[in-house]
Each structure stands twice: as structure tokens, then as C-alpha cells.
Amino acid sequence: MIDKRVGSVAEAVADIPDGATVMIGGFGEAGSPIELIHALIDQGATGLTVVNNNTGSGEVGLAALIKAERVSRMICSFPRTANSTVFPELYRAGKTELELVPQGTLAERIRAGGAGVPAFYTATSVGTPLQGDKEVRSFGGREYVMEYGLTADYALIKCERADRYGNLVYNKTARNFSPVMATAATTTIVQTRRIVEPGELDPEAVITPSIFVHRIVTVPDPLVESELVAAGATYP
Amino acid sequence: MTSTQTLGWTREQMAQRAALDIADGSYVNLGIGIPELVAKYVPEGREVIYHTENGLLGMGPAPEPGTGDPELINAGKKQVTSIQGAAFFHHADSFVMIRGGHIDLCVLGAMQVAQNGDLANWSTGAPDAIPAVGGAMDLVAGVKTIYVITQHTTKTGDPKLVESCTYPLTGPGVVDRIYTDLAVINIGPEGFHLMELAPGVTFEYVQERTAGNLVLETGLVPS
Numbered sequence: 022m023i024d025k026r027v028g029s030v031a032e033a034v035a036d037i038p039d040g041a042t043v044m045i046g047g048f049g050e051a052g053s054p055i056e057l058i059h060a061l062i063d064q065g066a067t068g069l070t071v072v073n074n075n076t077g078s079g080e081v082g083l084a085a086l087i088k089a090e091r092v093s094r095m096i097c098s099f100p101r102t103a104n105s106t107v108f109p110e111l112y113r114a115g116k117t118e119l120e121l122v123p124q125g126t127l128a129e130r131i132r133a134g135g136a137g138v139p140a141f142y143t144a145t146s147v148g149t150p151l152q153g154d155k156e157v158r159s160f161g162g163r164e165y166v167m168e169y170g171l172t173a174d175y176a177l178i179k180c181e182r183a184d185r186y187g188n189l190v191y192n193k194t195a196r197n198f199s200p201v202m203a204t205a206a207t208t209t210i211v212q213t214r215r216i217v218e219p220g221e222l223d224p225e226a227v228i229t230p231s232i233f234v235h236r237i238v239t240v241p242d243p244l245v246e247s248e249l250v251a252a253g254a255t256y257p
Numbered sequence: 258m259t260s261t262q263t264l265g266w267t268r269e270q271m272a273q274r275a276a277l278d279i280a281d282g283s284y285v286n287l288g289i290g291i292p293e294l295v296a297k298y299v300p301e302g303r304e305v306i307y308h309t310e311n312g313l314l315g316m317g318p319a320p321e322p323g324t325g326d327p328e329l330i331n332a333g334k335k336q337v338t339s340i341q342g343a344a345f346f347h348h349a350d351s352f353v354m355i356r357g358g359h360i361d362l363c364v365l366g367a368m369q370v371a372q373n374g375d376l377a378n379w380s381t382g383a384p385d386a387i388p389a390v391g392g393a394m395d396l397v398a399g400v401k402t403i404y405v406i407t408q409h410t411t412k413t414g415d416p417k418l419v420e421s422c423t424y425p426l427t428g429p430g431v432v433d434r435i436y437t438d439l440a441v442i443n444i445g446p447e448g449f450h451l452m453e454l455a456p457g458v459t460f461e462y463v464q465e466r467t468a469g470n471l472v473l474e475t476g477l478v479p480s
Contacts, residue, residue, distance in 0.1 A: 048311045048348075049334035050327055074348075101389040102334065109387045121388050124310065125352030125395030132349040144398040145356060148429035150382075151390065193345055194312045195328035200347040228347070245327055 024185045025237045026216065030060035033210045033238045037061060037175055042070040044131065044206055045083060046178035046199035049075060049102065050246035052191070054179035054212045055082040057238075059256055061177070062086055070094040072131070072173060074124060074198060076108035079250030084108070085257075092117055096171070098124035104250050123151060126168050128201060133170035135204025135233075140169050176206035179243065180229070183213035184220075187234025188227045196228065203233040212240045264462070265438040265455040271406050273298040274453075275364060275436045278404070279305055286310065286355070286396060288365040289333040291406045295364055308360055310392045312351050315343025332392065355392065356399035363400040365393070367407040367435075369422045372448030372469035374432040376405065377424035390427075397428035409437035409466050416468035418442070418449055439463050443474065450474045 027033045034057060037043065043061075047053030062085055071092045077084030084107040086092060095117060100108050111117040122130065123145045133141050142165035146152050156167040178199035181192040189211060191199060203209045216239050266274060268291050276298035279285060286308045287293055296318070299305050307316040309331045316331060317338035325336035339345075354360055369377040376397055379390045397403055407417055418435065434452075435442045440463050441453040448470035451460060464471050 049330060051311070051330050051334075052328065099389045099391040101387050112387060113385070119388070121390060123390050123394040124348075124392040125356050125399070128348035128352050129356070143356065145395045147398065149394060149426045150380075151394065191345075193326060193329040193339070194309075196345055196347050197312050198348045201349045247327055 025187045025235060026185055027236050027238050030056045030212065030238050030240065031063065033057065033236050034060045034064050034177070037064065037066045039066050040068045041066060041175055042072070042173040044072040044173040044176040044198075044202040046176070046197065046202050047073060047083075048194065048197040050078070050082075051193075052179050052195035052197050052199055053077075053082050053246055054177045055244050055246055056240045057177040057179075057210060057212050058082050058086055062089055062091065062257060067091045068093045070096065072096045072127075072171065072202070074098050074127065075102050076100040076105055078102055078104035078246065079253075080107060080255040081244070081249045082246050082256070085255065087111060087117065090116060094118040094120065096120045096122060096127070098122055098127050121151065128198065130168055130171040131198065131201045131205045134172040135201060136170075138170050140167050142167055171205060173202070173206040174208065176202040176209040178202055178209065178211050180211055180213045182215045182217050182222060183211060183234070183237050184217050184222055184231075185237070186219055187211065187229075187231035187237060188222050189213070189229035189234065190222060190226060191228055200229050203229050208235045209233055210236045210238070212238050212243065214241055214243065215239070264457055265409075267438070269294060271436050271438060274441065275404060275406055276300070278434070279303065279362065281305070283361040284308055284314070284354075284359065286360050286363045286400065288363070290366045292364040292366060293333070295406070308351075308354060309337070310351050310355065310396075312346050312348060313337075313339060313343060314346070314354070315340040317343075352392070352395055355395050358399055358401060360400045362402045362404065363396045364404045364406060365396065367405045367417060368424050369417050369419050370405055370407070370432050370435055371419055371422045372444070373421075374430040374444040375422050376403070376427045376432050377422040378427050380425045382425045393427045397431040402433050403431050405432050405435045407435065407437055409439045409463070416466055419468040420470070439466065442471075445474075447472045452477065
């Protein structure tokens with residue numbers, strides 16, 4: 022029998038070691054697996070490399086993980102957001118490294134990593150400082166930079182409904198990076214609002230097929246980051 | 258310029274002017290700031306589909322107070338709505354639309370535009386700044402047509418239309434047209450080609466506030 026459900030968020034993240042690379046789904050608060058992130062803070066792993074589009078807001082969720090100095094390196098496209106003060110402070114203090122990646126290149130690097138594609142060429146960042154010293158090749162008279170596929174030890178993502186196999190559907194723009202991250206991690210850990218019986222999800226409408234998912238934990242009523250930030254909440 | 262700027266178009270009028278040039282049936286990505294205002298001015302009878310890079314085609318206006326969903330947001334992380342006929346998708350597919358040349362038009366803000374179409378709009382390059390790029394480099398590299406909406410000069414009166422950008426580039430040679438508070442300007446073989454002036458504004462007035470080569474588009478009669 023296949024049953025990927027685990028009993029708690031603590032159990033779901035228990036084996037994440039120091040120094041792991043962790044992809045965390047979400048664009049701003051939409052799709053951010055805030056309970057899994059808080060469980061990771063409680064668990065204590067440190068020296069993490071975290072891949073996310075942003076760096077969280079306020080002092081909850083991803084921002085709280087960064088504030089607790091568990092993240093030695095961020096790979097993201099937009100570390101500055103309203104209410105995002107934690108990362109800038111640690112970055113300026115030299116406590117957290119930043120690898121800045123254009124958003125589309127970040128998504129494609131993750132997609133490529135999940136697809137077993139080690140590198141690819143893109144026109145994005147050609148002629149800009151982010152081209153850096155990357156390899157450049159010309160195809161059809163246009164220049165492209167080489168970018169590497171990106172994989173991770175773990176992905177933490179959030180979805181709307183899941184079955185015990187790990188088939189997933191999402192809610193609106195909370196989908197964002199999660200489906201590609203699920204493909205690129207050795208172990209993909211999902212928090213879902215609801216568990217349904219196999220067969221209840223229309224196979225035509227499944228967004229993440231179960232093969233990409235390893236652990237599922239039900240969080241029926243997840244915290245809303247913007248409400249916590251507005252209330253000045255902190256974690257832990 | 259030390260005098261208070263009163264000539265020319267307001268932010269709303271700049272957006273309104275740009276909206277006139279959006280063709281029926283276009284798939285359009287609007288940047289944050291003045292570009293966001295463009296959507297409400299697209300002339301009636303034209304159907305335009307708005308893309309937001311965080312995974313929605315068919316973005317509608319902001320929700321009525323109290324009806325929003327924190328999981329339905331735009332690239333600026335503000336709550337939006339989806340239209341009848343909208344589609345959600347993941348980030349890699351969203352940037353397939355951008356980088357694969359499927360989006361017809363992107364309207365963006367700018368810090369500087371050079372006369373060869375170079376755009377700088379993501380960083381001042383200041384050593385203590387936290388760099389943040391988002392999807393800007395993907396949009397300018399992949400979208401078929403790039404329009405810029407910007408004030409003609411900075412708050413301190415420095416030209417934003419320049420011979421060459423001093424800020425780090427978002428992309429080289431990517432801008433097609435610029436809508437400022439003073440004029441509509443195309444990037445052309447001779448640099449900044451003046452296409453249209455805001456009411457009461459003269460060619461000379463624009464020229465004084467432009468640091469690159471400004472020419473009158475052939476056949477255009479200055480107002």
C-alpha cells in the first residue's frame with residue numbers, strides 16, 4: 022500500500038540535516054508553506070541553502086527562518102519586498118549570502134533540475150551585470166547565457182488538496198513555483214489543506230502527479246502570513 | 258529644472274495615452290506603478306488579456322473590499338481577481354509565455370532609457386543596495402514589444418532619456434516606445450524619435466530635458 026501521509030509537520034521535516042538545500046514554494050505569501058517552515062525552525066537545522074522567489078515578510082515563516090540565522094545562502098529573484106527587513110539586515114551584516122537569479126531563469130533552472138537537464142541557454146540577462154562570467158553562445162545570430170539546472174535535497178510546498186499517493190491540486194496563484202520544485206527535490210514534503218480519497222481528484226486536473234511527492238501532512242487551516250505580519254506576530 | 262513641472266500629461270493621462278496603442282486581442286504584461294493604470298483605459302470594444310508572471314492569464318481588477326483571496330495576487334503581491342476565461346499555471350509555464358515570445362506587449366517603468374533602446378530599471382548599482390531583479394530581465398528579453406512609461410526627468414530634474422545608461426542594464430536594445438509626461442517617443446535609427454507632444458509642450462522643451470539624440474519623426478509637424 023502506498024500512503025505518504027505523516028502525522029505532523031514536525032515528523033515531516035524531522036530528518037532535514039544541517040547544510041541541506043531546501044526549495045520553499047510560494048510567491049510572497051501565496052503558496053508559502055508556513056507551518057512546515059515553522060516546524061523547520063523548531064527542528065533546528067542550520068547552514069541551509071534556501072531557494073524561494075523572495076525572502077519572506079515580517080518575522081514569521083521564511084523571514085523567521087532567516088531571522089533565526091538558519092539560512093547561510095539564499096537563491097532568489099527579489100529579496101526586497103514591503104515588510105521585508107530581516108534579510109537585508111543579515112545580508113548587510115555578511116551573515117547570509119545571496120545568489121540573485123532572474124525570476125524566469127530561477128523557474129527554468131528548477132524545471133531543468135527536475136527534468137535531468139544539467140544546463141541550458143537563455144537570452145535573459147545577456148548584456149547585464151547578471152550575465153557575469155557565465156558562458157555565452159550564439160544561436161541563430163542571438164547571444165544566450167548558459168545557466169545550470171537546480172536541484173535540492175528537500176522541497177517544502179503547500180497545496181489545496183492531495184490524495185494519499187501524493188497527487189496534488191493547488192489554489193489559484195498559490196501554485197507558482199511549487200510544481201517545479203516538487204520535481205527538483207530528492208524529498209518533496211507537502212502541506213495540504215485537505216486529504217481526499219484516491220479517485221476524487223480528476224486525473225485530467227491533477228497538477229502535480231504523485232511520483233514527485235514523498236510526504237504529505239494535513240494542515241486544514243493554515244496561518245495567513247499577511248494577517249500575522251499586520252498583527253506584528255513573530256515566530257517562535 | 259528647479260521650477261515646478263506643470264506642463265504635460267499627468268500619470269493617469271500617460272497611462273491613458275499608452276492604452277490607445279494596445280491592440281484588440283493582445284496578451285499584455287503590465288509592470289508595477291504607472292503601467293498598472295493602463296488596464297482601465299483600454300478603449301471599449303478591445304479585448305485584452307492580462308498576464309501576471311506569478312501564474313495567471315486573465316487578471317482582472319482589484320477585488321471589492323472584503324472579497325479578496327491572499328492566494329490570488331499579482332506580481333506586485335497585491336490582491337487581484339481573475340476574469341471569466343482565466344487560466345492558472347506554474348512559474349515555469351508562466352515564463353515559457355514570457356521567454357518563449359508568446360506575450361505581445363509589456364509595459365514597464367524605467368530609471369533610464371538610452372537612445373539605442375537600452376533599459377535600466379532594476380538597480381541603481383549603489384554598493385549598499387540590496388539587489389532585486391524579479392522578472393524584469395525575462396520580460397525585456399522575451400516579450401515581443403516593450404513600451405516604457407516614465408516621467409521624462411527624475412524628481413531632481415535629471416534626464417531619464419539618455420545617450421547611454423549609467424545604471425546597470427535590465428536589457429540591451431529592448432525598448433520600442435516611451436510614453437513620458439511630455440511626449441511619445443520611439444526608439445529608431447537616429448535615437449529618440451519624437452512621435453507626439455503633450456498639449457502645450459514644444460520640441461525644444463523636450464529636447465532641453467533629453468540627454469540623448471532627439472529627432473522629429475519624419476512627416477511629424479511640431480505642435
